[in-house]
Amino acid sequence: AQSVTQLGSHVSVSEGALVLLRCNYSSSVPPYLFWYVQYPNQGLQLLLKYTTGATLVKGINGFEAEFKKSETSFHLTKPSAHMSDAAEYFCAIVNQAGTALIFGKGTTLSVSS
Amino acid sequence: KAGVTQTPRYLIKTRGQQVTLSCSPISGHRSVSWYQQTPGQGLQFLFEYFSETQRNKGNFPGRFSGRQFSNSRSEMNVSTLELGDSALYLCASSIGGVGEQFFGPGTRLTVL
Numbered sequence: 001a002q003s004v005t006q007l008g009s010h011v012s013v014s015e016g017a018l019v020l021l022r023c024n025y026s027s028s029v030p031p032y033l034f035w036y037v038q039y040p041n042q043g044l045q046l047l048l049k050y051t052t053g054a055t056l057v058k059g060i061n062g063f064e065a066e067f068k069k070s071e072t073s074f075h076l077t078k079p080s081a082h083m084s085d086a087a088e089y090f091c092a093i094v095n096q097a098g099t100a101l102i103f104g105k106g107t108t109l110s111v112s113s
Numbered sequence: 114k115a116g117v118t119q120t121p122r123y124l125i126k127t128r129g130q131q132v133t134l135s136c137s138p139i140s141g142h143r144s145v146s147w148y149q150q151t152p153g154q155g156l157q158f159l160f161e162y163f164s165e166t167q168r169n170k171g172n173f174p175g176r177f178s179g180r181q182f183s184n185s186r187s188e189m190n191v192s193t194l195e196l197g198d199s200a201l202y203l204c205a206s207s208i209g210g211v212g213e214q215f216f217g218p219g220t221r222l223t224v225l
Contacts (some may be wrong), residue, residue, distance in 0.1 A: 043216035098171035
């Protein structure tokens, strides 16, 4: 069965600091991986995705993630945090049937000035 | 291009009632998925429809049902509401599969 584990339910950084949100997955088939962001009282917005090809994926708002098969990881990074990055972030994998997303529990990012 | 819309945005019901939530996907998208989001369980997949056919269903009781119309609009219904059904219900659409889903703002259901 596939699963997603996000290490750290809360991450706090200072404005301008590196953002690192961790995601590990379990999958018996080549995974399709996603990062979504959710702002308060809103739906989910796609940040970036990995399907095949280049393992370093660039997304919106300066975020990027690297697919590491050997580590079964897909960590999300941003070199310099902005106050507007404060939100909840979800890592997700497509299920084996290709019909649903399996989400991690989410990581709340706080950014202080 | 208009995004995914969900109506209503907020809903308050009492135990035992039933509720219907509506989702209009992005124009041209034929796949619609529904997810339940709660603080305790996180985001959980309910079901997915493609061209009016349910292709996949999550691990939810039969009180949760859905359908999709020929214009790809979808509805989900929850009967005999329980307190634990209080959640944010999210709808997502995609062109053909789950590959890249676009989410609506959600319907927040409160069961009293």
